[in-house]
Amino acid sequence: MKIGIIGGGQLGRMLALAGTPLGQQFAFLDPAADACAAALGDHLCAEYDDREQLRRLAESADVVTFEFESVPAETVAFLAQYVPVYPDAESLRIARDRWFEKSMFRDLGIPTPEFANVLSQQDLDEAVRQIGLPAVMKTRTLGYDGKGQKVLRKPQDVVGAFAELGSVPCILEGFVPFTxxxxxxxxxxxxxxxxxxxxxxxxxxxxxxxxxxxxxxxxxxxxxxxxxxxxxxxxxxxxxxxxxxxxxxxxxxxxxxxxxxxxxxxxxxxxxxxxxxxxxxxxxxxxxxxxxxxxxxxxxxxxxxxxxxxxxxxxxxxxxxxxxxxxxxxxxxxxxxxxxxxxxxxxxxxxxxxxxxxx
Amino acid sequence: MKIGIIGGGQLGRMLALAGTPLGQQFAFLDPAADACAAALGDHLCAEYDDREQLRRLAESADVVTFEFESVPAETVAFLAQYVPVYPDAESLRIARDRWFEKSMFRDLGIPTPEFANVLSQQDLDEAVRQIGLPAVMKTRTLGYDGKGQKVLRKPQDVVGAFAELGSVPCILEGFVPFTxxxxxxxxxxxxxxxxxxxxxxxxxxxxxxxxxxxxxxxxxxxxxxxxxxxxxxxxxxxxxxxxxxxxxxxxxxxxxxxxxxxxxxxxxxxxxxxxxxxxxxxxxxxxxxxxxxxxxxxxxxxxxxxxxxxxxxxxxxxxxxxxxxxxxxxxxxxxxxxxxxxxxxxxxxxxxxxxxxxx
Known part of the structure; x- marks a missing residue:
């Protein structure tokens, strides 16, 4: 049984350490030449949208999985033509986008901080009026370890904040006084x-x-x-x-x-x-x-x-x-x-x- | 820290699985092309007396160890010129030879079955007279998993037994009615x-x-x-x-x-x-x-x-x-x-x- 993993960092490495005793073999697709999981399996050193290498991975593996969620949707769809992919495209589509994710929470009746979709500075100004300050602005995708975030405390923090986070789709979240x-x-x-x-x-x-x-x-x-x-x-x-x-x-x-x-x-x-x-x-x-x-x-x-x-x-x-x-x-x-x-x-x-x- | 291992079977494989989380890297010298440890490190596919590859292993590793004890003494001595080797040559010399091993037990006052050195059929006949039957005859080196052994129950089992085990140095051990x-x-x-x-x-x-x-x-x-x-x-x-x-x-x-x-x-x-x-x-x-x-x-x-x-x-x-x-x-x-x-x-x-x- 061969497992293909998109990403070859520490999560891929620890997956391989866990799967080797099950008789599994591993292949990692990762553009980093020094991907640390490479010690434990094949390393396809390629970009995440390199179709030739993705296809090679898919054809060598019995199943493909991911080490991180910000995989391009096209990559997932491409792989899924050739090999079972878990979690599936829809799970990744939701999980990698804070707007889809929080909307799903709301639809499922799961309490979540107040939130609003922000596609422009105008959206942001409107969202701040509704949700109030302090609030946290986050890019909808690609954020991790506190990156792609800005805490808005005072009205002047709001000015130009959309551009500051790169003029990309964001959400505004109400501040939660958590314990x-x-x-x-x-x-x-x-x-x-x-x-x-x-x-x-x-x-x-x-x-x-x-x-x-x-x-x-x-x-x-x-x-x-x-x-x-x-x-x-x-x-x-x-x-x-x-x-x-x-x-x-x-x-x-x-x-x-x-x-x-x-x-x-x-x-x-x-x-x-x-x-x-x-x-x-x-x-x-x-x-x-x-x-x-x-x-x-x-x-x-x-x-x-x-x-x-x-x-x-x-x-x-x-x-x-x-x-x-x-x-x-x-x-x-x-x-x-x-x-x-x-x-x-x-x-x-x-x-x-x-x-x-x-x- | 790189560990060189003589042998690339399951013991080497499990050593590498244990050492990888410590940040260690592994290289295995094993003549088998399909050595199962190779998934977890470099594989030098060579005989155990291949000095060029042994030297390559020694020069790439910070320390060398063994997966099995029947390594040629010359291999250990050769490696030890270049790199720390554990366990050391003397430990391996004793442990890979049943005669040295049992003699050490006796010298250290550790109870062990009766035993005698057997270098000829004549030695065997004499040892059987001293130790009695049943007894177990074992090659001094290279035995494992019951290989290189013969149980002697009746006098006729003794006839030609030395040749049967390959006319190599053996020991005869008294049978121990163990629980x-x-x-x-x-x-x-x-x-x-x-x-x-x-x-x-x-x-x-x-x-x-x-x-x-x-x-x-x-x-x-x-x-x-x-x-x-x-x-x-x-x-x-x-x-x-x-x-x-x-x-x-x-x-x-x-x-x-x-x-x-x-x-x-x-x-x-x-x-x-x-x-x-x-x-x-x-x-x-x-x-x-x-x-x-x-x-x-x-x-x-x-x-x-x-x-x-x-x-x-x-x-x-x-x-x-x-x-x-x-x-x-x-x-x-x-x-x-x-x-x-x-x-x-x-x-x-x-x-x-x-x-x-x-x-």
């Missing part, structure tokens, strides 16, 4: 079987995820699963889907979905019965899903810019380093550590020990 | 730090390991660790060493050591804090050792000849399939399943479910 950010990693099989990992508490800095802690018996678990299930069923989704929520006094408000394995699910490599990576592969290849329950207490600390010295990381009890084999660069996700501990106190000590190596 | 077979996976760091996994109960069929079950509070754990520590310290050993014992009424008798990661330690991939593969890599690269304690209850079922259908394996709760990506062939180790369960009853059910797919 926390959580994500739910869900997986749905080809036959509609659906499983959920425990909710994860996430801490961001400068828009980049820094820390994820898997919860135990989170009071909003059922609500999160209910919302995610509506989306999964609506899209007839196959694979892992990550659902990010704001925690507010009244419960959860949907922020966004990612139609792929997700940074906030990396703890599952050591911390769950079956990791998000293996479960994604099981789902798209038609295998039964694996266990999503926690093993002990788990957390994940991201390494941004550089990975601390391996000798220091491996000296920390319960610490499992994950070095992505990428060149170090400020602001770049280059690795993470999973901590899996017998109890919460020990987990907290492990997190603190890893964080002490970062600052 | 069980256990192995201890030990790891020793460059600085002499030593850790042990829990004793594993092993079941063989036709000389090939079929089932390993990790024990809990085994009454002979301390004795096994004591014996293993004598060997590790004597050899100033670096890396994982597997120690196989017979369980007899009076305790343990040493059967053999393997200076490498070992089939009876595969359960540690999911079943221990840090797997034997990661700990071997930590040891030889000078990193601190990882936790060797069990997570839940664990066992390993070997797949000989073929791997059951992945759809059936993944349908079994707690089952983690490991497909080596090798061509199926009768008698060949082509995969295993690790079972990691919350309690012994569930573990037994999992083992039975996996075994039901084999017969």
């Amino acid at each position: 926390g950010e959580v994500s739910l990693i869900a997986v749905r099989s080809r036959t509609g079987d659906t499983r959920f990992y425990p909710l994860v508490h996430n801490t961001h800095e400068d828009g980049i995820l820094r820390l994820s802690v898997a919860s135990s018996d989170h009071p909003l678990q059922t609500q999160a699963e209910n919302y995610a299930e509506r989306v999964l069923d609506k899209l007839d989704y196959v694979g892992v889907l990550a659902f990010e929520f704001f925690e507010v006094d009244s419960g959860l408000k949907a922020n966004e979905i990612a139609p792929r394995v997700h940074n906030s699910g990396h703890w599952t490599i050591e911390g769950a019965g079956c990791s998000q990576f293996e479960n994604h592969l099981r789902a798209i290849t038609g295998l039964p899903l694996g266990a999503t329950g926690k093993i002990g207490e788990s957390a994940m600390v991201n390494f941004i810019g550089e990975v601390p010295a391996m000798a220091r990381l491996t000296a920390i009890a319960d610490c499992h380093p994950h070095h992505y084999g990428k060149a170090f660069k400020p602001g770049r996700k280059v690795g993470h550590a999973t901590l899996r501990s017998a109890d919460p106190a020990r987990l907290r000590a492990g997190i603190a020990a890893v964080q002490a190596l970062i600052d | 069980g077979e256990v192995s201890l996976i030990a790891v020793r760091s460059r600085t002499g730090d030593t850790r042990f996994y829990p004793l594993v109960h092993n079941t063989h069929e036709d000389g090939i390991l079929r089932l390993s079950v990790a024990s809990s509070d085994h009454p002979l754990q301390t004795q096994a660790e004591n014996y293993a520590e004598r060997v590790l310290d004597k050899l100033d050993y670096v890396g994982v060493l597997a120690f196989e014992f017979f369980e007899v009424d009076s305790g343990l008798k040493a059967n053999e050591i393997a200076p490498r990661v070992h089939n009876s330690g595969h359960w540690t991939i999911e079943g221990a804090g840090c797997s034997q593969f990661e700990n071997h890599l930590r040891a030889i690269t000078g990193l601190p050792l990882g936790a060797t304690g069990k997570i839940g209850e664990s066992a390993m079922v070997n797949f000989i000849g073929e791997v059951p259908a992945m759809a059936r394996l993944t349908a079994i709760a707690d089952c983690h399939p490991h497909h080596y990506g090798k061509a199926f062939k009768p008698g060949r180790k082509v995969g295993h399943a690790t079972l990691r369960s919350a309690d012994p009853a569930r573990l037994r059910a999992g083992i039975a479910a996996v075994q039901a797919l084999i017969d």
